[in-house]
Amino acid sequence: MGTGNGSLYDDVTQHIIAQLEEGRLPWVQPWDTSLTATGLPRNAATGRCYSGINILILWDRLFERGFGAQRWITYRQAQALGGNVRKGEAGTIVCYADRFTPKDEQQKARDEQREARQVAFLKRFTLFNVEQCEGLPEALMTMAEPRPFEELVPQAHRLIRACGADIRVGGESAFYAPSPDYIRVPDQAAFHEPINWYRTILHELGHWTGHSSRLDRLTGANLGSDDYAREELCAEMASAFLCAELGIVPTVRHADYIGGWLAVLREDNRAIFRAASQASKAAHYLLDFLPAEGGEHD
Template sequence: MDVRQAITDRVIAMLEKGGNVFRERWTRAASHGMPRNGKTGAPYHGANVLLLWDAAIENGYASNVWLTYKQAASMGAQVRRGERAVLCAHFERKAMRDRRDSEIDANANGESHGEGEGDASDRGNGTGSNAMLCMPFWLFNVAQIDGLATSTSDEAPEPQSWADRSPIEGAMRFIGGCQANIQHGYARAAYSPAADRILMPDVDRFTSSEAYCATALHELVHWTGNEKRLNRKFGERFGDAAYAFEELVAELGCAFVLGHIRLVDATIEGHAAYLDNWLQVLRNDRTAIFTAARHAGEAYEFILARELPLPQGTP
């Protein structure tokens, strides 16, 4: 089983539905928060977020809480007969004596939480070689499982809950906390790497406060890629498609941030369409979506780490 290719094909199928479709599906799923494990409360990352979001909307799940078959059984619950799991991926570098046996052992592991890695291919075939193993694991939504206690399923702990706070407040606390150089009065939103500056239209040019925040967060993801910060460079690998690939990173990174603060139904205004370029890259490189999702996840974590704290005394 080529796990990378299988997941890439899934993401391509999402994108082929069109920009308006996949963005709307992701934001609807994000309204229930970031996907997380129902036993540990740990969030999922990278391309797995996209897969789980899409499955939640496709099947009408109201929860973004997931478990492996083994985890459900360990909690005294049972996956209903006939339910289908979502294929996810976990990447881990290992020193192997027998590559084939190691891959078989890795593929049997269903307890992994699936980080979004995968921009390095497997390499090495001999004794003592190192390889980046792509290990599949399968997740079931809590809606597919009988016998779960509510306290251990839908209410699994989250690192941060915005249920009682305004998404606009969350967006502004991230934008303010990053202290990016943002200048207004421009015809369209953009990030200038040379000047290390975010250019934005005036606030009253946007259709809503939500649209302004979503657009600013999209540009803020671009801002994280500056050499002073995360130093993202794709030219050597993606050539002429590097600019479009950076746009894919910003698309995913912004989706993760919007999902975290549950800012849904917000339009990223003035955003150019790079869908055809993304599809071409993904069709030519089975690891590209994992690279994009990893960089998007790093940008997401970078922004979240700079969130302005609540005023002292705020409950």
């Protein structure tokens, strides 16, 4: 995904559109048929989690190549740790957003006595999975053990309680009501699998983070609009990121929105980047309510 010399926005967007057209969601990977433990991809040298679109890019390569480790590293980091990337291994291009001020804009701003306007751009860099390397410290090569199922529910329950959201149990449908600022979810008995009750709440918590008192993302868009589709896309990915980090296998919750997501992505090649960024912020906002277990976030 996104390894060519063209626009990274176009490369990644077209790849995700192709997956959605096939009915596959890139943020819901086949964890249950893989030896890979759930979790967010991390930098092997720093322990920091990757975020935003880089999660989708790295997960895509993870399952394409069948890697068992969620740890990634740059060529120089591998050398600094006493190892190296094996000859012939192809890296995975990821990116981070940065800004700069053109020189002519700096001069113009001085002449007009105003602040200079910055230009946003994506900077690419290449990562390798630790399984593409040799000579790295053994601790970096050891695969993480999946969490026992009996630990998953308590951890999810701790997050739900710690965030302080107003969650009201009852009724026949799950939703987040922005104005009164509460989540409604059916009783656990309505779910065939108990873990789906937690997956559902995590999705609604994704919406909950967008309230004006928190991440201030919600627009009050009407059902069926592009803004509504964008918010559902954000909540879907936030839930998937949360599930993965909590050790819960992510699943498709709202596949009926695929048509709306396709329309948004076909119109705007940066939409998936913004949605993934917002989803990461939402997931990290919620994960920060838990005692720190892993690394920081990139």
